[in-house]
Amino acid sequence: MDLKTARLYYEDPYQTEFQARVLERAEGGLCLYLDRTLFYPESGGQPCDRGWINGTPVREVLEDGERIAHWMEHPVQAELVSGRVAWERRFDHMQQHTGQHLLSAVLLGLYGAQTVGFHIGAEVTSIDLRLASLSPEQAARAEAQANELIYKNLPVRTHWEEAAAEGLRRATAREGPLRIVTIEGVDRTACGGTHVRATGEVGVILIRRLDRAHGGVRVEFVSGERARRRARADYEALSEIARALSAPLEQTPRLVAEQIKAWEASERARRKLALELAERRGRELYDATVPDSTGVRCAFHRLGAGTVDEELRALAQSFARQPGAVFLAAIRQPPSLLLAVSADSGLNAGAVVKEALGQVGGRGGGNPRMAQGGAPSPEDLEAALEQMARLIPALASGLASR
Secondary structure, three states: OOOOOEEHHHHOOOOOEEEEEEEEEEHHHOEEEEOEEOOOOEEOOEOOOOEEEOOEEEEEEEEEOOEEEEEEOOOOOOOEEEEEEOHHHHHHHHHHHHHHHHHHHHHHHHHOOEEEEEEEOOOOEEEEEEOOOOOHHHHHHHHHHHHHHHHOOOEEEEEEEOOOOOOOOOOOOOOOOEEEEEEOOOEEEEOOOOOOOEHHHHOOEEEEEEEEEOOEEEEEEEEHHHHHHHHHHHHHHHHHHHHHHOOOHHHHHHHHHHHHHHHHHHHHHHHHHHHHHHHHHHHHHHHHOOOOOOOOEEEEEEEEEOOOOHHHHHHHHHHHOOOOEEEEEEEEEOOEEEEEEOOOOOOOHHHHHHHHHHOOOOEEEEOOOEEEEEOOOHHHHHHHHHHHHHHHHHHHHHHHOO
């Protein structure tokens, strides 16, 4: 028995329905091996097709040697089956894959950028380039040239050649006959994916993002219907921003930049005032705190939730800048604390915090004047505070009695 699966999508990727015979089944009929199929298996950066076999959804299609495994939503027990490929997904992949060939060929021609990776994702398609950098201006030029090739509606043809095929955009180590995809006058590549018949069917290519990846450049883009949907979503988002600013769409980039600049200036002013206020509060708190018998003033703040931020540190530093001062803040969530001590206190804030938190499995540290850290849980924080309460009064008292 010939256990190979004839790949009908090689012959006509536009065909969506077929009849086949089940060669073998596994997992109680959840996995089918057919004598022929139109379902493209996940391979070479292109996701698999989806669809139905005898009305049952096909959830995954995978390569298995020279066979193709069709993983079903429910068991299928028939010996002769009818298959139907989900056309919208198939055509989307055809547009993305052909768009990738165009864009890769253009990037190679313009910048000598060899494509070393390719992936069709659920939202975007990406190609990885062997290239040190690619500027937005260079990407825009490549996008424009690729779209010019789309408008020319160039034929896209596939045929088989021996492994010694020459003139390929990217060399291949695959042995045996090669399936060559040719875009007339533009690209010639060994590829087993599904493609459109002419570049015009790609519709449009829209580059979305440039990023660093694997020591080179990753280009994320969309083609065809994806590009139309993405452009519509972008337009609606920008229109909403324009309405919020009561401005024409074309003026929104400038107005948003101005708003951000104004917000940043306002935030800088707010932070400056907040720190000045914290400084003043620290001095007032010190004046209002009654010294103990040794002359040391201890302030203890509890917070239910929060962070050790700039304002809390400024408050602590202002308090501890005065003579004979100890400031301790404890935050329950996340479990953390801050300790600040005056220069004449005889205490080493970093050492005290490290020791107290270390005994409960926490971590902390800092310098002799101020330190902070965290505990594994609120209960561990309380245990650390008890340890600090034993250490600090004794050390402060010992210093004051000298």
